[in-house]
Structures are given as structure tokens and as C-alpha cells.
Amino acid sequence: xxxxxxxxxxxxxxxxxxxxxxxxxxxxxxxxxxxxxxxxxxxxxxxxxxxxxxxxxxxxxxxxxxxxxxxxxxxxxxxxxxxxxxxxxxxxxxxxxxxxxxxxxxxxxxxxxxxxxxxxxxxxxxxxxxxxxxxxxxxxxxxxxxxxxxxxxxxxxxxxxxxxxxxxxxxxxxxxxxxxxxxxxxxxxxxxxxxxxxxxxxxxxxxxxxxxxxxxxxxxxxxxxxxxxxxxxxxxxxxxxxxxxxxxxxxxxxxxxxxxxxxxxxxxxxxxxxxxxxxxxxxxxxxxxxxxxxxxxxxxxxxxxxxxx
Amino acid sequence: xxxxxxxxxxxxxxxxxxxxxxxxxxxxxxxxxxxxxxxxxxxxxxxxxxxxxxxxxxxxxxxxxxxxxxxxxxxxxxxxxxxxxxxxxxxxxxxxxxxxxxxxxxxxxxxxxxxxxxxxxxxxxxxxxxxxxxxxxxxxxxxxxxxxxxxxxxxxxxxxxxxxxxxxxxxxxxxxxxxxxxxxxxxxxxxxxxxxxxxxxxxxxxxxxxxxxxxxxxxxxxxxxxxxxxxxxxxxxxxxxxxxxxxxxxxxxxxxxxxxxxxxxxxxxxxxxxxxxxxxxxxxxxxxxxxxxxxxxxxxxxxxxxxxxxxxxx
Numbered sequence: 001x002x003x004x005x006x007x008x009x010x011x012x013x014x015x016x017x018x019x020x021x022x023x024x025x026x027x028x029x030x031x032x033x034x035x036x037x038x039x040x041x042x043x044x045x046x047x048x049x050x051x052x053x054x055x056x057x058x059x060x061x062x063x064x065x066x067x068x069x070x071x072x073x074x075x076x077x078x079x080x081x082x083x084x085x086x087x088x089x090x091x092x093x094x095x096x097x098x099x100x101x102x103x104x105x106x107x108x109x110x111x112x113x114x115x116x117x118x119x120x121x122x123x124x125x126x127x128x129x130x131x132x133x134x135x136x137x138x139x140x141x142x143x144x145x146x147x148x149x150x151x152x153x154x155x156x157x158x159x160x161x162x163x164x165x166x167x168x169x170x171x172x173x174x175x176x177x178x179x180x181x182x183x184x185x186x187x188x189x190x191x192x193x194x195x196x197x198x199x200x201x202x203x204x205x206x207x208x209x210x211x212x213x214x215x216x217x218x219x220x221x222x223x224x225x226x227x228x229x230x231x232x233x234x235x236x237x238x239x240x241x242x243x244x245x246x247x248x249x250x251x252x253x254x255x256x257x258x259x260x261x262x263x264x265x266x267x268x269x270x271x272x273x274x275x276x277x278x279x280x281x282x283x284x285x286x287x288x289x290x291x292x293x294x295x296x297x298x299x300x301x302x303x304x305x306x307x308x309x
Numbered sequence: 310x311x312x313x314x315x316x317x318x319x320x321x322x323x324x325x326x327x328x329x330x331x332x333x334x335x336x337x338x339x340x341x342x343x344x345x346x347x348x349x350x351x352x353x354x355x356x357x358x359x360x361x362x363x364x365x366x367x368x369x370x371x372x373x374x375x376x377x378x379x380x381x382x383x384x385x386x387x388x389x390x391x392x393x394x395x396x397x398x399x400x401x402x403x404x405x406x407x408x409x410x411x412x413x414x415x416x417x418x419x420x421x422x423x424x425x426x427x428x429x430x431x432x433x434x435x436x437x438x439x440x441x442x443x444x445x446x447x448x449x450x451x452x453x454x455x456x457x458x459x460x461x462x463x464x465x466x467x468x469x470x471x472x473x474x475x476x477x478x479x480x481x482x483x484x485x486x487x488x489x490x491x492x493x494x495x496x497x498x499x500x501x502x503x504x505x506x507x508x509x510x511x512x513x514x515x516x517x518x519x520x521x522x523x524x525x526x527x528x529x530x531x532x533x534x535x536x537x538x539x540x541x542x543x544x545x546x547x548x549x550x551x552x553x554x555x556x557x558x559x560x561x562x563x564x565x566x567x568x569x570x571x572x573x574x575x576x577x578x579x580x581x582x583x584x585x586x587x588x589x590x591x592x593x594x595x596x597x598x599x600x601x602x603x604x605x606x607x608x609x610x611x612x613x614x615x616x617x618x619x620x621x622x623x
Binding site: 035 | 321322323324325326327328329330332333334335336363364365366367377378410449558559561562564566567568569605606
């Protein structure tokens with residue numbers, strides 16, 4: 001029986017420098033370490049399928065190397081399909097969207113991202129609505145409206161091209177605890193959806209279950225990850241400079257089930273609503289993505305899967 | 310001759326187990342102690358604004374990151390000296406390939422020139438006397454920048470940028486050197502004729518593995534250009550580029566056969582005894598940067614480098 005939830009994995013692998021390594025054994029013997037296990041797309045995609053994923057979400061900062069190795073988006077997509085993997089979506093950032101004078105530039109970049117994702121055959125353009133809070137916040141109503149205007153225009157273009165734009169709010173983003181719900185309300189629900197990053201919403205200090213219940217009709221996909229800071233992060237940290245990476249190695253994000261978010265309760269709400277579609281596991285900050293991928297699918301299929309799959 | 314150790318030993322660009330820790334400050338704090346324990350008292354810093362764009366200021370590679378974490382460049386140098394790097398920063402290196410991805414030449418030249426100038430200013434503030442600039446991005450990236458123009462026009466534009474930087478370097482009392490990786494348009498001895506396009510104050514960075522892969526004997530290169538050598542990089546390799554990997558999108562990862570192009574010191578086939586003999590004869594006061602670039606095992610590379618230096622000096 002087909003699952004309601006199809007699992008994808010956010011590609012946080014750093015540059016994967018080979019398309020395919022044919023001299024794998026000889027390459028291994030050069031160093032006799034596990035480095036060679038993470039250096040070609042052939043094996044990376046095999047790991048996706050082997051650990052229960054049907055999709056991969058692309059990172060735009062990897063595209064230059066991917067296109068250099070594969071030539072065209074279609075060739076990468078075909079290579080992934082040969083491994084049983086589809087392109088579920090791509091991340092995008094709307095830097096400077098709060099600045100009215102940058103509107104056209106931001107929209108043009110957004111439309112270009114839509115075109116790129118369409119060329120890869122993906123569906124979800126998961127979009128960070130603006131810059132970091134530090135240096136840009138707090139926003140006034142005008143700034144928030146400018147962001148909404150950009151998102152609406154990109155979203156309308158996306159819908160016409162079979163793509164869904166989903167707001168993806170980082171916990172350190174200029175749209176934050178006090179106004180990220182307001183931003184959602186300002187956007188047109190016909191064109192702008194929501195990508196629920198479970199950890200980011202909690203880190204902002206919002207109530208994950210209430211957020212889901214309030215916006216479940218607009219949630220088109222997920223970035224599914226856990227946090228051990230589920231009570232939220234203090235304003236002075238969220239609004240500070242360069243907070244995503246901690247000096248002492250503290251991790252904001254953990255694999256689902258390894259943190260403290262109420263995942264089973266959320267899952268019951270997801271079941272009750274009957275969500276169907278892509279859910280991207282995101283394990284940024286994990287030291288070993290292969291282990292993180294396997295841990296995540298085990299939890300989702302074996303623990304949460306008893307509730308809904 | 311002074312030995313210095315390059316923090317280019319840390320690969321930030323490519324996938325590797327446990328890579329995530331390399332973005333946090335604590336990793337770099339400890340790295341200083343490891344380098345010092347390996348008997349090196351000065352470092353080379355790759356000037357990589359790439360990490361600034363993502364707010365990764367724990368990675369101490371630019372003026373911005375040093376300002377965020379240490380307040381000023383000079384405070385960072387003081388911190389280094391308190392943590393075993395007693396001679397501070399001996400060299401900075403900027404590879405402007407990062408700015409080539411747009412494929413738009415004016416954008417490339419603008420960004421490369423801007424950050425190279427910033428590197429020179431940072432070096433001066435750090436009390437570092439040498440900066441080295443990769444003279445062109447990869448052949449693959451350069452072709453996109455050249456577009457329908459000619460290679461000569463492109464190199465003339467690069468020379469114009471470098472001439473401006475040379476003036477800045479002289480003003481700041483810093484020696485500007487040019488590095489020609491094996492993937493460069495000016496690989497091997499091609500860089501020699503290019504020197505005629507730039508001021509005489511601009512020096513050469515003799516990088517042993519890069520010269521070797523480009524088919525040039527490093528010791529011969531040093532001997533024949535002794536008066537223009539501003540810095541030497543000791544890099545090792547066993548790679549022979551039989552399939553023109555230098556023209557590929559990621560030449561450090563040859564598409565036809567996977568291999569580690571840059572090896573730890575002593576693990577390749579560069580004849581360092583011959584190179585060292587030539588340095589002692591031709592340019593004995595030059596700074597030698599030990600660079601086990603993009604190591605698979607950083608601590609091991611530091612210790613292997615120490616063993617190598619002790620052995621080669623014996």
C-alpha cells in the first residue's frame with residue numbers, strides 16, 4: 001500500500017565532487033578510510049533509496065557543481081530516477097525582500113528559481129522569506145508587506161508552472177516570533193503555501209501543535225526535524241549576529257525522535273487532517289548524514305508509522 | 310627559510326564525515342593547539358569570503374569573521390600568539406574562483422579585486438608580509454567568463470586588476486604573489502610571460518604539486534625564476550594528469566579516475582630534497598608554506614608534516 005507521506009531528504013551534503021566513482025576499491029586503498037564513501041552522487045543517491053527515501057530536496061548553492069558534473073538538470077533528474085529518487089523540491093532565499101526598491105530584483109530571482117526547479121522536475125520551492133534578523137530587524141508593517149508582495153508574485157508565477165512556494169521561516173530570520181504569523185496572513189493563500197520546519201517554528205518560541213492546527217490547510221510540505229531547545233530560544237540569541245552555528249558546537253537541530261519536540265502528538269494531528277505529500281527530513285548539523293538519514297526513517301516509519309504513514 | 314603551516318589543511322567545501330564541526334569556533338580554537346603541538350609557529354590563512362555569506366563567522370578566514378569573533382584583526386593575532394601560533398600569520402591566500410560562478414566578467418573582476426584588496430589590508434593589519442592570489446579561476450570557469458571574447462583579452466583584464474592590487478600591496482608593505490594551480494589558464498610556465506603584464510613588485514608563488522602536475526619541475530622553476538619567487542608552497546602529489554582533468558569542472562577530483570590529487574607531505578612523488586636544495590641555493594630567505602591541502606585527517610596531516618620537516622631538514 002502506498003504511503004500518504006513520501007519521504008525526501010534535504011541535501012545538506014557539501015560539494016559531492018564525483019558523479020560516479022568506478023575505481024571505488026582502488027580509491028579506498030589510497031587512504032583506507034570512509035571518505036570515499038561520501039564523494040559521488042551514485043552512492044549518495046543509493047544511500048537515499050536504501051534508507052527509505054523517495055526524494056531529494058536540492059540546495060541552490062550546489063547547483064553550479066551539479067550542473068558541471070551532469071550538464072543539465074534533466075540529466076541529473078534522470079540519474080536520480082535511475083536510483084529510484086525524485087527531486088521533491090529546492091530551497092530558495094528571498095534576501096532583501098523587505099526593501100521596496102529591491103522588489104523587482106527579488107521577484108526575478110524567485111522566478112528564476114522556479115524555472116530551475118521546474119527543469120529538475122521538482123514541486124516545492126521552500127522559501128526563506130527574508131534576511132537574518134540581525135542587521136535588518138525589527139521590521140515595520142511596510143517591510144512585512146514588501147516581503148508578502150514578493151512572495152505573492154513569485155507564488156503566482158510558480159503555480160502557473162506547477163510549483164508550490166512554501167514559506168520556510170528560520171528562527172533567526174527577520175520575520176520572527178512576533179510577525180511570522182502575520183506574514184502568512186498577508187500573503188495570498190492561492191499562491192503562497194507553507195513549508196513547516198518543525199524545529200524552526202519551535203525555536204522561534206511558537207507552539208508547534210497550535211501552529212500546525214492553525215495553518216494545516218496552507219502547509220504543503222515539511223522540513224521535519226527535532227530540536228532539544230523546544231521551549232524556544234531567547235530573543236537576544238535569535239536576534240544576534242551569526243547565530244545559526246554555535247561557537248561551542250551546540251546543535252539546534254537533531255534527528256526526529258532525538259530531541260524533545262512532541263512528534264507523536266504532531267503526527268496524530270497530521271493523521272487527523274490527512275496530510276498527503278512530500279515530507280523532507282532535514283538533518284543540518286548532523287556529523288554523519290548517512291546515520292542521520294537511517295535514524296530518521298527508522299523513527300518515522302517504525303514509531304510514528306504506527307500512527308500514520 | 311621559515312616553515313609555516315597552511316590552514317587550507319581543513320576542507321570546508323567537500324563532503325566528509327564529521328565536517329559539521331568545522332563551522333564552529335571551538336574547532337578552530339583547538340586547531341591552533343594542534344598546529345602548535347606539531348611544531349609550527351605560524352599559519353597561512355585561506356581568505357574565503359564564501360563562509361561570510363552564510364554567517365559562518367566561526368571560521369576565521371576573513372576580515373569580517375575576525376571582526377565578529379575577535380573584534381579586530383590585531384586582536385585575532387594576539388589570540389593566535391597566546392595559543393601557540395607565536396609568529397602569527399605568515400601568508401594569506403585568495404582563490405577568486407568563488408566569484409566566477411556568475412559567468413559575468415565584470416562581476417568576477419569587481420568581486421575578486423574587492424576581496425583581494427581587503428585581504429591585503431587584513432594582512433597589513435595582521436603584520437603578515439605575504440599575500441598570494443590564484444591568478445585565474447579554473448580553466449572550466451574561465452571559459453565561461455571569456456565567453457565570446459579571447460583568452461588574451463581576459464588575461465589583460467586580470468593583469469589590469471593585479472596591477473591595481475600591486476600598488477595597494479606596495480602601499481601597505483605586503484608582497485603580492487601569484488599562484489598558478491594546475492587548473493589555471495596560466496598553469497606551469499605559462500605564468501612567466503604573464504609577469505611582463507604586471508609590475509615587477511608582483512612575485513611568484515611556487516607551488517610544488519601544482520607545478521609538477523602541470524609538467525614543470527619545481528626545482529627548475531625556482532632556479533630559473535629565483536629573483537621573482539615570493540613564497541613557496543610545499544604540496545605533494547602522485548597524480549599524473551593523463552586525461553586533462555585540469556580542464557574539468559572540479560579538477561581536484563579527476564572525472565576519469567577518483568584519486569586524492571593533493572597528498573600529505575611525503576605521500577606523493579615530489580622530490581622535496583631537490584626542491585629544498587634549490588631553495589637554499591637560490592632564495593634561502595623565502596617562506597615555505599607546508600600545505601597538505603584538504604586533508605582527510607587533519608591531526609594526522611599535521612604530524613606527518615612535522616615528521617616530513619624534521620626529516621627533510623636532517
